[in-house]
Amino acid sequence: MAQFFPGLSRCILCKQLIDDAPVTFPAFIPKGHSLWKYQDASFHTPCFDGWEHRARAS
Helix, strand or coil: CCCCCCCCCECCCCCCECCCCCEECCCCCCCCCCCHHHCCCEECHHHHHHCCCHHHHC
């Protein structure tokens, strides 16, 4: 599971600090996969909801 620290962790998509409950993913994507850089990451909920790869990652 991604480590999340309120006010210190940044959204992988917009790079802004996350103060509230994020969407997080564990490390489950194999290296070399097109979504690999997003594993073990935190997202703002609105950023994740509007992300073009949301359906593939959910």
